[in-house]
Amino acid sequence: IIEAGQPEHSVVTTCAYCGVGCSFKAEMRGTEVVNMVPYKDGEANHGHSCVKGRFAWGYTTHQDRITKPMIRAKITDPWKEVSWEEAINYAASEFKRIQGKYGRTSVGGITSSRCTNEEAYLVQKLIRAAFGTNNVDTCARVCHSPTGYGLSQTFGTSAGTQNFDSVRQADVIMVIGANPTDAHPVFGSHMKKRLRQGAKLIVVDPRRIDLVKSAHIKADYHLPLKPGTNVAMINALAHVIVTEGLVKEDYVAERCDMMEFNRWRDFVSDKRHSPEEMEKYTGVKAADVRAAARLYASVKNAAIYYGLGVTEHSQGSTMVMGMANLAMATGNVGHIGAGVNPLRGQNNVQGSCDMGSFPHELTGYRHISTDAVREQFNQAWGVTLDPEPGLRIPNMLDAAVDGTFKGIYIQGEDIAQSDPNTKHVTAGLEAMECVVVQDIFLNETANYAHVFLPGTTFLEKDGTFTNAERRINMVRQAIPPVPGYADWEVTMMLSKALGYEMKYSHPSEIMDEIAALTPTFKGVSYKRIEEMGSIQWPCNDAAPNGTPTMHIDKFVRGKGRFMITEFVPTEEKVGPRFPLILTTGRILSQYNVGAQTRRTGNVAWHPEDILEIHAFDAEQRGIRDGDNVAIISRVGETSLKAVISERMQPGVVYTTFHHFGTGANVITTDFSDWATNCPEYKVTAVEVRLSNHQ
Ligand code: SF4
Numbered sequence: 001i002i003e004a005g006q007p008e009h010s011v012v013t014t015c016a017y018c019g020v021g022c023s024f025k026a027e028m029r030g031t032e033v034v035n036m037v038p039y040k041d042g043e044a045n046h047g048h049s050c051v052k053g054r055f056a057w058g059y060t061t062h063q064d065r066i067t068k069p070m071i072r073a074k075i076t077d078p079w080k081e082v083s084w085e086e087a088i089n090y091a092a093s094e095f096k097r098i099q100g101k102y103g104r105t106s107v108g109g110i111t112s113s114r115c116t117n118e119e120a121y122l123v124q125k126l127i128r129a130a131f132g133t134n135n136v137d138t139c140a141r142v143c144h145s146p147t148g149y150g151l152s153q154t155f156g157t158s159a160g161t162q163n164f165d166s167v168r169q170a171d172v173i174m175v176i177g178a179n180p181t182d183a184h185p186v187f188g189s190h191m192k193k194r195l196r197q198g199a200k201l202i203v204v205d206p207r208r209i210d211l212v213k214s215a216h217i218k219a220d221y222h223l224p225l226k227p228g229t230n231v232a233m234i235n236a237l238a239h240v241i242v243t244e245g246l247v248k249e250d251y252v253a254e255r256c257d258m259m260e261f262n263r264w265r266d267f268v269s270d271k272r273h274s275p276e277e278m279e280k281y282t283g284v285k286a287a288d289v290r291a292a293a294r295l296y297a298s299v300k301n302a303a304i305y306y307g308l309g310v311t312e313h314s315q316g317s318t319m320v321m322g323m324a325n326l327a328m329a330t331g332n333v334g335h336i337g338a339g340v341n342p343l344r345g346q347n348n349v350q351g352s353c354d355m356g357s358f359p360h361e362l363t364g365y366r367h368i369s370t371d372a373v374r375e376q377f378n379q380a381w382g383v384t385l386d387p388e389p390g391l392r393i394p395n396m397l398d399a400a401v402d403g404t405f406k407g408i409y410i411q412g413e414d415i416a417q418s419d420p421n422t423k424h425v426t427a428g429l430e431a432m433e434c435v436v437v438q439d440i441f442l443n444e445t446a447n448y449a450h451v452f453l454p455g456t457t458f459l460e461k462d463g464t465f466t467n468a469e470r471r472i473n474m475v476r477q478a479i480p481p482v483p484g485y486a487d488w489e490v491t492m493m494l495s496k497a498l499g500y501e502m503k504y505s506h507p508s509e510i511m512d513e514i515a516a517l518t519p520t521f522k523g524v525s526y527k528r529i530e531e532m533g534s535i536q537w538p539c540n541d542a543a544p545n546g547t548p549t550m551h552i553d554k555f556v557r558g559k560g561r562f563m564i565t566e567f568v569p570t571e572e573k574v575g576p577r578f579p580l581i582l583t584t585g586r587i588l589s590q591y592n593v594g595a596q597t598r599r600t601g602n603v604a605w606h607p608e609d610i611l612e613i614h615a616f617d618a619e620q621r622g623i624r625d626g627d628n629v630a631i632i633s634r635v636g637e638t639s640l641k642a643v644i645s646e647r648m649q650p651g652v653v654y655t656t657f658h659h660f661g662t663g664a665n666v667i668t669t670d671f672s673d674w675a676t677n678c679p680e681y682k683v684t685a686v687e688v689r690l691s692n693h694q
Helices: 051-055 084-102 117-131 145-154 164-169 185-196 230-243 249-255 258-269 275-282 286-297 316-329 349-354 371-381 393-402 422-431 487-497 507-517 526-532 601-605 615-620
Strands: 009-014 023-029 032-038 107-111 136-138 172-176 200-204 221-223 302-306 340-342 407-411 434-439 451-454 463-466 471-475 580-585 610-613 628-633 637-644 652-656 684-690
Touching (some): 084 407, 084 434, 107 117, 117 349, 117 487, 172 185, 230 258, 249 316, 258 316, 302 316, 316 340, 349 463, 371 507, 393 422, 463 507, 507 526
Parallel strands (some): 107 136, 172 200, 200 221, 407 434, 434 451
Antiparallel strands (some): 009 023, 628 684
């Protein structure tokens, strides 16, 4: 007998918020989800969860859900609801018309780090095979693309080195540009548990995040560097390790390319990289930097965990390589308790990158220009792929403004809100002749769309997500797709209408194709994931049960490669007109641009974005706690409520980006990482003034 209000059955699935990838039981009554309960056998979360996964799933049935396809000829026209067939045919005919008029490469697409691996794979396949262009990119472009570049250059693959449980054996934890207790809460609590057991903690962050000092936790060293000086800091840490004889010489000699190491050793041992010299850039006391470097190099297991405070800089890729250098020099790669670990933002950032979403790479990070790789896909897909990499998102927008890029298919990404310099993004979108948006809500990007294809939430489809520890977790359908079709089915319909038919009857068949085409996924199948609970790639003949720790006997690239990491100050300068640096981050209850969490009860915990400002800067401007202030940068102006905060250092202000209307990206600039174009969200020169509207 089932009592009223009691669940009838449950479906085990994976949280669709952050890159921790917690497993949950969706408890059901009929086709209604009544509860999300953290799943005790989930290998990423071991029965734990945070307030997002546990409570913030009500958006899936929110009244704002769009459930019918819509089209319009001009973005000033009202939307017209149409059948799926009409919407798909309209989109396909527009793309065909545009390609006929402007050429094959005048269109492109964006895969989503919110959707499943299988869906990301299909979108990039559609762009490459049906559109016939490599103009495909992923929203990972604006978060962890420097991780891909930096770890690939140094270690040979674009992924973190450890599983989450590895932190249980870390003796020293260095957290750089990450705020795990807010942004990756379940992993943050694992980390805190290890710290309470006695592991030492170094925090490198401009802001005094919770980990620096909270109940039972106190960082041994907090290095509150100025935003934009990460590379100066990593070089200073490396300088101490090299010049004070702290290099693990045996490890380096056995595991690393000695020619590159010697070059790097000469580079960082130069006095200009000393903590004393770097202090003028970082603002951090040289003695603290020296002590932190000694601590990091003094233990058997030292682990680096980092976030977007590393990657979203003009030297994001350089900094990733700098951290890899540090870990190799101290023998901290290839064993439990150590490593270089990106804390991925979105639930499937790792997966969308793995799935060949970058314009230069096919699945498993293999370059599109490699003949043998391309030939494999040509055979499997029955096409002839272009060997030239396509356009990245910012290049697509630039080309749109220039008039050479005319159509785009965007699945599960709101570039008008989440990408930098909103004015430029919207100018690019406005200049296109066909913008197709597939999403669950009419997002900001949809304001510039001609076709809206309703998307599905994680509760409405089968598939897989890959979390920050390379763990492939099952996503299981709990309720039927609200708009009638799951996203992967919609991509198939569009592909067929474009003349390239894909024939999958279930996402498991898509995974089978991915495994057949991707050496690191060769042993992955739904059957195997069901048997094992989850699988960490690489999973193949060499590692049939997956790989919790990477680079154990040798690096993926063979010998580890030290890279020269010259510090180049960002072009975004403070000065008399813009004397403060704005940096950004997340808060526990909210998620990214808030499209989901703002439509749940979680909004009560954080109803608006605020500007944190140091008392000194506030006093100089006559700003009191709670005043409305205008924040002005070289590209725009927004307004927020000011909160005087001891977390801030003088000269630096901080905001979150979860609410629309006060969006931080109205004022962020076009500067980006030199290697990947990841935007420099973390450094914007601004002035803050009392607003006229109090
Ligand atoms: Fe979801 Fe991340 Fe919270 Fe886990 S820690 S419940 S994955 S948001």
